Amino acid sequence: MGLKFEDVDILDFLGKIVELNTHHYKDDFDLDRDLILGLAGTGEPEDRRLLWMSRPCGTYTLREREVYLEGSYANNVWRFYHEQTRDTVLAYALSVKDAQDGKVAGNIYPLDYGAHVEQMKRLTCPVGKLAVTFGDGTNIIIPCQEKGRLINELTPLHGQPKSITDLPENERELAMILKRERFKRSYHATPGDLKKYMDGLKKSTLRGKLKEAQAAASTRKPPSHKRETER
Template structure:
């Protein structure tokens, strides 16, 4: 786990989102609004956030809300660890200010499987909520219904927040979280994004290899080939270069990627006589390839070649 200091928060989180979130990317527009309001707040607790990227969407919450039992933020933060197998990228975000209109801050990498369990174990009870109106506040039990209508005396409803039963316990908990994050080693953000992207391709290769090993008999429509569907999340995110890299990591002589007649998706297909007792191939980047990529980057860009997508029934 690393920390990344003095980054453009919105730009950095968007780069991270694009390594993991394939669908419902518009969630990030909501995150940007939350970050903008937090950066404008004069309360320190508003400027420390927890952010996550999932294959289908993102979430951004105040850290203090995540550590309050029973809140929507607390339950959502735990949900993807307890109820799904989603790959989740999670970060703590400390907003430090605005420079020429850009929100700056520090990002702290979180081990999400470990962190959601920590949140579940350490969260503080919150039996009451505070309703904020334009002319004042009102407190009521957390389970009591409210509908957000204007109050005759307090005016328009603005928002609500949970009230910790032990405020000092929560403050100490958040201080310890901040202290722990400060111990993380400083990281290179660009290298971190590259590593996440490489990890996405490797994870897909491992999933396909494992899936082909698990098949007991050819499962293509005419039972002549083994096949595993490429993850729709991977297909949505991956470039053609990424797909080529994936292909090179799969250790099969008869391998092809193809669509299937009358089926959605893209499939990794191998012959029924192929040896499936193999591991992922990890090609090493050659000097020639590095030189070639450098030349391509310097050369004038050409219009992309038109490709024809073939569909096979195997």
């Protein structure tokens, strides 16, 4: 049974995780912060359902929907650090509710990263189409197998592609998978104590252990260098 933290300051929470678990390329989180703030303001429900990970060397923010599309960039990233590395990964599902004055409020679900990847692999949907946004703002959906030819034909008319988004072969199937997985995650999660959770991470992560040791050392009294008065 997992935990959930409801109506919390998402960016503040993730920033604390970065301090505990991400030792290098911490500026990745600056990009995450901007991305999460931007997605929170789009009004698209799927832009508010995200997966986030902290690694010793960086962080990632991914749309949950895209993680479940087989072979997509998000799918490959989410799988890679489980299948190809032994990195300590702290992973979370984010449900964004509101963004105001640089703060993002919502719910956070800590994930068992390895178990989540294995479950996701059993449920992924094939990519069938691509949504392409061209330089002049034109949006066109094209079949995957026609990607190269159609983009080459359309680029002289509409400019270079600005973004390419993977779309499922079966939209209804993907929607049902996401609905079911999110319901299970929320239903089986119990409200967590944020302070207790963070204290537990401090005791288990390398950086947390180091900070505890430094704090303990700073409170110790230095040994006295005074010699006893000679008689």
